[in-house]
Amino acid sequence: MRALIDVPLMLLVTYTMGFFMYGFYRQFMARIQNRRGPPIWQNLYDNLKFFSKSETLSHGPMFFLGPMIMMAGAVTTVLFIPMLKDTAWLQGFSASGNLILVMFLMVVGPLGNALAVGASGNPFGVMGVTRGLTRLMGLEVPFFLGLALIMVQYETVSISAIMAAQPTLAEWTLVTNPLIFLVVLLPFIASLNASPFDVVGAPVEVYSGPRVEFGGRLLGILMTQNMMLSMAKYVLVVALFMGGASNLLELFVKVFVLFMLTASISAVFPRLRTEQAVDFFWRIPLGLGVVAVILTLWI
Amino acid sequence: MYHKTGCEGFQCEDQTLGADLAGVRDEQTVVDRLVAWLRQRSLFVLAYGTGCGAIEIRPLMTSRYDAERFGIIGAATPRQADVLVISGYLAIKTLKRVIRSYEQMQEPKYVIALGSCTINGGMYWDSYNTVKQVDHYLPVDLFVNGCMPRPEALIEGFVALQKRIADGEKGGWLRYRENLDWYKANQRRVLGANMLPDDTSAWLQVGGQA
Ligand code: SF4
Numbered sequence: 314m315r316a317l318i319d320v321p322l323m324l325l326v327t328y329t330m331g332f333f334m335y336g337f338y339r340q341f342m343a344r345i346q347n348r349r350g351p352p353i354w355q356n357l358y359d360n361l362k363f364f365s366k367s368e369t370l371s372h373g374p375m376f377f378l379g380p381m382i383m384m385a386g387a388v389t390t391v392l393f394i395p396m397l398k399d400t401a402w403l404q405g406f407s408a409s410g411n412l413i414l415v416m417f418l419m420v421v422g423p424l425g426n427a428l429a430v431g432a433s434g435n436p437f438g439v440m441g442v443t444r445g446l447t448r449l450m451g452l453e454v455p456f457f458l459g460l461a462l463i464m465v466q467y468e469t470v471s472i473s474a475i476m477a478a479q480p481t482l483a484e485w486t487l488v489t490n491p492l493i494f495l496v497v498l499l500p501f502i503a504s505l506n507a508s509p510f511d512v513v514g515a516p517v518e519v520y521s522g523p524r525v526e527f528g529g530r531l532l533g534i535l536m537t538q539n540m541m542l543s544m545a546k547y548v549l550v551v552a553l554f555m556g557g558a559s560n561l562l563e564l565f566v567k568v569f570v571l572f573m574l575t576a577s578i579s580a581v582f583p584r585l586r587t588e589q590a591v592d593f594f595w596r597i598p599l600g601l602g603v604v605a606v607i608l609t610l611w612i
Numbered sequence: 613m614y615h616k617t618g619c620e621g622f623q624c625e626d627q628t629l630g631a632d633l634a635g636v637r638d639e640q641t642v643v644d645r646l647v648a649w650l651r652q653r654s655l656f657v658l659a660y661g662t663g664c665g666a667i668e669i670r671p672l673m674t675s676r677y678d679a680e681r682f683g684i685i686g687a688a689t690p691r692q693a694d695v696l697v698i699s700g701y702l703a704i705k706t707l708k709r710v711i712r713s714y715e716q717m718q719e720p721k722y723v724i725a726l727g728s729c730t731i732n733g734g735m736y737w738d739s740y741n742t743v744k745q746v747d748h749y750l751p752v753d754l755f756v757n758g759c760m761p762r763p764e765a766l767i768e769g770f771v772a773l774q775k776r777i778a779d780g781e782k783g784g785w786l787r788y789r790e791n792l793d794w795y796k797a798n799q800r801r802v803l804g805a806n807m808l809p810d811d812t813s814a815w816l817q818v819g820g821q822a
Contacts (some may be wrong), residue, residue: 314649339680348678355654362654362694365647367719369815370691521688550769572772 315401320392323405324541326392329547330565331540332356332546334572338402341573345580363533370528372433373398378428380527380534386421387538390545393418398476400558411470415549416460419504422542426523433526441522444587445513451594452500452510458602459497462609463553466490470550476557481558486554492605494554499598501550502575503590509582510590547571550583629772636780644780651694651720654682658693658717660710663700664760665726672763675762675786684770690716695773699752700760701729701742707749708808711799714750715812720783724822725768731755748798751784789816 336353343350371377393415423445430438463486465530467475479485486495503510514522527535551557551567558564585593619627640648641652657679672679673686687693698710714723725746727735728734733744746752753776756769777783788795791814800807 343678343680346675348675349681350678351680351683351685358650358654358683359656362650365650366694369718370716487685516686516688521692524692527693528716532692 316406319403319405323391323403324388325395326403326561327541327544328537330547330568331544332360334544334569335453335540338572339578341576342580356536360463360533360536360540363536364530366529366533368529370526372526375432375525375578376388376429377531379425379432380531380538382425382428383422384534384538386418386425387542387545389421390415390418391541394545394549394552395473395476395557396548397559397561398473398512398552399559403561404473404532407471407473412460412464412472412475412553415472416457419542419546422538430523435526437519437521437525438523441513441519441525444519445523447587448460448503448510448512448590451591452503453600455496455594455602456500456504458599458606459493459500462490462493462496462602466493466609472552477553480558482556487555489610490605492608494600494607495603496598497550497554498575500594501546502578503594505575506545507575508579509585511584512587515584531554544568616656617678630779631775633665633776633779633781634804640780645778648780649778652774654665655682655684655695655722656687656693657684657695657697658687658690658713659697659699660713661699662702662706665697665699668726668763668766669697669699670758672766677763677767678774679767679770682767682770682774690714691718692806694721695719695770696723697726698730698746698752701734701736701739702746703715704741704743704802704806707743707799708803708806712808712812715747715816719785719788721785722777722783723750723775724754724756724773725752726756726758726761726766726769728745729755730761731757743802749795749802751787751795753781753784792816 333353336351336356339355340350340353393407393409393410395405396403427446430442463475464470464507466486466489467478469475469478475486482488499510506513512518514524519525524532524535547568548564551564551571555567555571556565618624659666661669671677676738684695690696693716696710696717698713702710725731728754729736729742730746733742736742737744743749750785754769754773756765758765761769796810796813810818
């Protein structure tokens, strides 16, 4: 019964947070570049406008199903990550899932993406997907290593239990084991497709890559799923490293702080080439990851 | 003594701008208005850099004139774009590509043409390989005159277009759809044997989804 209210509410919260954060991001970037920037609602306007456009293009059923698979991936990811602790609300289906499941669900998006782009056959799209999959080789190893270390540290795979184990600032994973946070942070930025790891959708190199064939409504769906999945990842990192949140305001503030951190990193570093990015991931985050394994397991 | 009571000449632009939309406004439902308002607030621009005007698009989009504050931002591909900016004279060879780009844009779509070259040929008036009136080949929604219009003029053009969209203008794409044969005949006349294949406009003829 509670799920009936929980599910729409969680989706709504994620969506709202998504367009607010990314609207803020555009203003933030504008200020850095010494201009005014669009209003904070701009992403909402863009998104709703795309839903009101026509979509006349078709490359067969997979082209249509791909975005649906991605959307389904985003929605399920949102629903399997508990948003709050110490309450029965906004838990979604997290009781029947765990961190390992969430790790799997996060890969559904790229899969749907590759299927849709493959169906369209656009060379720029294929180029974008190839870049994405190459980058995935680099980022997944340290990212999942970091998440695995968290599971080892707390000896549980339940996100709620991990949140519950960090009641105060001193017990946050960020404080008790900052090395894991460093290991996860950069792959996390890459998995959000933000600069400096944004080779996949680079607008002037591969003409927005995987999105190149999408116009009207399907592009609207892709934007929505991108915003929601990113927010789900932020909520996950907040839960794992910053002790989760016990009310929506706290969640919002913590996500915002994390968002500002990643946005500032994105704002100052230029785009890396694909092989540079993979190189980087295999060297720094993975190297740190190995050190973190030794520290977490034997010390 | 001369006493000025109303606007004169180009000062009347503001009044004449929306005059033909007076009736349209009242017919709109609340949802129509909301959608129209969202559309004007978010214009993805496909800047087709023909002629001299491409130079003016850069300052428009970057820090100095910052078109993003009006919700105007560059689109990566024609499929994602709402507004096609034709920035100057169109060579016949380019015309083919512009038409192709335009037909791939998703509706509703708008066209802004810059410079006197797009209006009447401008200084390329007697050139052998440019088209004189772009309006004959593509449905232009708004001309910005000048040679070359500065970014301020372009912003004014965009704002005027936004105002018209909010007031319920349907956009030239409907005109293109309804008079497709006329546009195609004009295009065929200049392109000749070089006429583009109709795979991007076929859906307009079979009455594809609007
Ligand atoms: S109107 Fe003037 S500036 Fe514009 S394309 Fe023609 S000649 Fe060039």
